[in-house]
Amino acid sequence: MSVLAGLSHDLSSTVELVGRxxxxxxxxxxxPSSGVVWRPGVVVAASHTIARDxxxxxxxxxxRTAAATLAxxxxxTDLAVLRLEDAAVPPxxxxxxxxxxxxxxxxxxxxxxxxxxxxxGIISAIxxxxxxxxxxxxxxxxxxxxxxxxxxxxxxxxxxxGRVLGLNTSGLARAMALALPASTVDRVSDQLxxxxxxxxxxxxxxxxxxxxxxxxxxxxxxxxxxxxxxVNLEAGGPAEQAGLLLGDIMTALDGSEVGxxxxxxxxxxxxxxxxPIELQLVRAGELRTVAxxxxxxxxxxxx
Amino acid sequence: MPPRxxxxxxxxxxxxxxxxxxxxxxxTVRVQVGGAGEGSGIVWRPDGLIVTNAHVAxxxxxxxxxxxxxxxxxxxxxxxxxxxxxxxxxxxxGLIPATPGDTxxxxxxxxxxxxxxxxxxxxALSLGVVHEVERGREGVPRWIAADLRLAPGNSGGxxxxxxGRVLGLNTMVYGGLGYALSVSAIARFLRRAGLGPPxxxxx
Numbered sequence: 001m002s003v004l005a006g007l008s009h010d011l012s013s014t015v016e017l018v019g020r021x022x023x024x025x026x027x028x029x030x031x032p033s034s035g036v037v038w039r040p041g042v043v044v045a046a047s048h049t050i051a052r053d054x055x056x057x058x059x060x061x062x063x064r065t066a067a068a069t070l071a072x073x074x075x076x077t078d079l080a081v082l083r084l085e086d087a088a089v090p091p092x093x094x095x096x097x098x099x100x101x102x103x104x105x106x107x108x109x110x111x112x113x114x115x116x117x118x119x120x121g122i123i124s125a126i127x128x129x130x131x132x133x134x135x136x137x138x139x140x141x142x143x144x145x146x147x148x149x150x151x152x153x154x155x156x157x158x159x160x161x162g163r164v165l166g167l168n169t170s171g172l173a174r175a176m177a178l179a180l181p182a183s184t185v186d187r188v189s190d191q192l193x194x195x196x197x198x199x200x201x202x203x204x205x206x207x208x209x210x211x212x213x214x215x216x217x218x219x220x221x222x223x224x225x226x227x228x229x230x231v232n233l234e235a236g237g238p239a240e241q242a243g244l245l246l247g248d249i250m251t252a253l254d255g256s257e258v259g260x261x262x263x264x265x266x267x268x269x270x271x272x273x274x275x276p277i278e279l280q281l282v283r284a285g286e287l288r289t290v291a292x293x294x295x296x297x298x299x300x301x302x303x
Numbered sequence: 304m305p306p307r308x309x310x311x312x313x314x315x316x317x318x319x320x321x322x323x324x325x326x327x328x329x330x331t332v333r334v335q336v337g338g339a340g341e342g343s344g345i346v347w348r349p350d351g352l353i354v355t356n357a358h359v360a361x362x363x364x365x366x367x368x369x370x371x372x373x374x375x376x377x378x379x380x381x382x383x384x385x386x387x388x389x390x391x392x393x394x395x396x397g398l399i400p401a402t403p404g405d406t407x408x409x410x411x412x413x414x415x416x417x418x419x420x421x422x423x424x425x426x427a428l429s430l431g432v433v434h435e436v437e438r439g440r441e442g443v444p445r446w447i448a449a450d451l452r453l454a455p456g457n458s459g460g461x462x463x464x465x466x467g468r469v470l471g472l473n474t475m476v477y478g479g480l481g482y483a484l485s486v487s488a489i490a491r492f493l494r495r496a497g498l499g500p501p502x503x504x505x506x
Contacts, residue, residue, distance in 0.1 A: 002315075002319050002465070003315045003316045003319055004316060004319040004320065004323070004414065004465040005465045005466065007316075007414060007465075008413050008414035008464070008465045009413075011412040011413065011414065011432060012410040012411065012412035012413040012432075012433070013412075014412060015410065015411045015412030016410060016411075016412070019411075107412060107432075115411075115435050116411055116435075117411055117434045117435045117448075118411040118412045118432055118433070118434055118450065119431075119432065119434060119450035120412070120414075120431060120432040120450060146450075147450060147479055149434070149450075149478060149479060149480065150478055
């Protein structure tokens with residue numbers, strides 16, 4: 001068999017094999033969206049495609065329809081987890097972190113209806129950990145050079161051999177095909193299955209980076225050039241309760257420098273909720289330290 | 304296991320694609336009607352029967368550019384706007400006709416290529432995979448949706464499998480996908496127009 005014919009056969013066999021674990025989710029008015037049987041009886045999907053929390057059913061590869069219940073959703077990473085009453089559907093086989101390589105040939109699968117559909121491309125960029133615009137943590141940045149068609153969000157990203165590398169979604173970036181890596185899907189779905197939500201730490205402040213004057217840095221012995229100035233304080237929020245004032249400039253968190261609002265987000269994982277965090281501040285030209293008890297970010301409306 | 308895409312296989316793969324493009328060029332013509340744009344067509348029979356889209360062959364006649372570069376006048380002998388198919392007859396014999404493929408076993412993920420003249424670019428090849436096969440009554444494939452890039456000028460040209468056999472006739476772009484009318488739809492159109500050899504190509 002020629003190389004091209006062999007490749008074509010392998011790709012279509014991969015689609016057929018993995019397609020057994022791809023379901024159509026009927027939870028919105030328009031066309032159904034896609035979901036992946038991630039573990040026995042557990043379906044992961046893109047949160048923005050699940051328009052209702054109840055009365056959800058899924059269409060399986062066999063054409064049968066099965067009831068599903070929403071275990072939880074995390075709009076910040078655009079993930080939702082459903083429990084499927086039918087545990088007989090095989091879960092996908094997962095790839096390794098090392099499979100995430102630029103240039104790797106990949107397929108995106110979707111089931112925006114009874115029929116399984118596919119698109120082909122490559123991984124075009126890989127990066128480290130990043131935060132979504134809603135503050136969700138994603139372990140790896142995975143950008144794809146392929147088309148994510150209508151109803152494809154929540155479908156699997158599959159390497160040519162059939163191992164699933166992540167979940168495709170159009171809900172995290174405009175006009176860019178991105179995938180959530182399997183490690184993020186694992187972590188978030190674990191939390192959603194255990195507690196129905198993903199908890200995030202929160203201080204109740206809005207900050208903006210500012211350049212610290214050289215004279216101030218010398219006087220206070222500050223190494224960093226950038227501080228974070230408090231531009232908004234939520235009434236009754238953890239920061240206000242701890243005595244923070246508008247105009248305070250944060251220079252360190254728990255002893256390590258902060259120079260970017262992302263540093264603040266990064267240190268506010270769910271594990272910090274209820275625990276104190278030590279903020280170093282510049283107020284009225286003097287350094288001071290304030291301990292703030294990290295609160296839990298209130299659930300935001302939306303999907 | 305999938306073939307490892309290392310340097311040793313990149314050569315044969317590239318050569319196979321080039322051979323595939325060449326084989327399809329031999330059965331693909333360019334169709335022009337007045338100044339109203341242009342499209343592609345597929346050589347269906349050695350005696351000069353060409354199939355294309357009805358929206359390409361708009362008038363009673365069309366100018367057809369053969370793979371060798373010769374230009375001839377073609378007469379529209381059948382046209383069905385609802386099926387968006389048309390047949391042209393050109394006064395040239397001994398042509399190499401397209402070989403129809405088997406669409407009944409086509410699966411999503413199979414590699415397909417399209418040849419045509421998108422936006423005036425001659426003999427452009429696009430590569431992608433089968434996205435979905437839409438079947439009509441009795442399960443006969445009617446449309447092949449493909450994840451590949453098409454543009455105006457691809458209309459009427461062949462969508463083929465990796466063996467060079469023609470699976471469909473590229474007809475439209477919808478939702479970013481290329482849609483090709485299947486060879487079964489072409490065969491049915493020709494049969495109805497009295498142009499199909501009875502019993503043959505009836506998928």
